[in-house]
Amino acid sequence: MLKTCYFVCLSILLITTGLVRCDNDFVFDFEADGWLKLHxxxxxxxxxxxxxxxxxxxxxxxxxxxxxxxxxxxxxxxxxxxxxxxxxxxxxxxxxxxxxxxxxxxxxxxxxxxxxxxxxxxxxxxxxxxxxxxxxxxxxxxxxxNENQTLNECDYEYEYNEQMGRCYKVHVREQTWSRAYELCAYEGGHLVILNDEAEANLIKSMFPAKEGKQFHIGLRAWGAERIWTTIHGESINDVFNHWNTNQPDNWLGNQERATFLRNGKMDDVQPWTVAMFVCEKSPK
CATH class of the missing domain: 3.10.100.10 (Mannose-Binding Protein A, subunit A)
Incomplete structure (x- = not known):
């Protein structure tokens, strides 16, 4: 079956069987449904x-x-x-x-x-x-x-939000960031990723009336350059990135994880900091 791909590329294109190549060395592969670049x-x-x-x-x-x-x-x-x-x-x-x-x-x-x-x-x-x-x-x-998701309904203990089209679950028992990551994975989800201000406002509304001051979120820093990405590899520039005043400050040089505060802003914390957390997953 003939496969057709429509896209914009600021270069001369070379089209081969199942592949489209641009001059930045990324090649589109139809079976992989995405672009690849060999280093x-x-x-x-x-x-x-x-x-x-x-x-x-x-x-x-x-x-x-x-x-x-x-x-x-x-x-x-x-x-x-x-x-x-x-x-x-x-x-x-x-x-x-x-x-x-x-x-x-x-x-x-x-x-x-x-x-x-x-x-x-x-x-x-x-x-x-x-x-x-x-x-x-x-x-x-x-x-x-290439992103492509199909949405349906949530699992037990997860609540579906129609605006976001996602399922969420608040864990009030505080854990380290790594343990929170692990527990969300065991439930078939992941630590919540704040994609935009609307989702940040939704998560802000999930704070219990009295317990806890922050949620662990799926955001971390990599390398000496402290490049912040989500746990799904997205740049912080492409998601919600409103930090609390004078943050991130990398206090003591080891604040490599991010939390979401009650005031709707983010803070950088150490990996062993304990906090409540929110798990997120796609509906079935």
Whole structure:
């Protein structure tokens, strides 16, 4: 069946079977339903993550069979080298997921016992995956996804908001950011992402009358540059980003997580700060 793609690209286009290429080296793959860019120059995992973020993309993971196939096609240019995937357990040790927040189990990746020193995952040319340290420089692929969501109804204990088209659940028992991330994942959701002021106002309305002063949210800083992104790899410039007065200040040099305050503003906190939190998920 003939496939057609409509888009704007400020360059001369080269159209090949199933692919559209622009001069910034991103290639659109129909099966992956998104744009990919191979970086053959090796980098550490954190360097790879930041390079993709700076290009408006995320470090690629085999989220589905189409994307897994597209990654193998890109890897054919590397003469056998492995690549870093955007899969890690930095948010909660032992709980691996992609930078978009997709858990390992949903990708069909099965691995053996984890080495405590290996927090990243690599992929070989045959599609097999392995635990890896994150400091050995390797090639990698950046990915820009086409968004497409189908909405329906919420699970038990989650409340559906018609305006947002999303399901939410408030956890009043305070947890660290990583534990909150883990609990939301276990429920099939993720820490809430404040996409705009309307959603921020909705979450503000969810604060209990007396308990707690802040919610953990799905926003964190990466690297010495402190590049803030959501747990789904979105730039802070593309989502709600109203900080409290004189924040973020990175007090003591280790405030790498974000919270949402009762006054409707954000604050940066240390990873071990305990707070209430809100989980979010798509309706079924």
């Amino acid at each position: 053959s120059e090796p980098a550490t995992w954190s360097e790879a993550l930041l390079k993709c973020l700076n290009e408006g993309s995320v470090l690629a993971s085999p989220l589905n069979p189409g994307l897994a196939k597209a990654l193998r096609i890109q890897m054919a240019q590397l003469q056998g080298s492995d690549i870093y995937l955007g899969v890690h357990d930095f948010n909660s040790k032992g709980l691996f997921g992609s930078v978009e927040g997709v858990p390992l189990s949903a990708m069909g990746i099965k691995l053996g016992l984890k080495d405590a020193a290996k927090d990243c995952i690599t992929m070989s040319a045959d599609g097999s995956t392995s635990y890896s340290t994150c400091t050995n420089p390797l090639p990698f692929v950046c990915y820009k996804k």
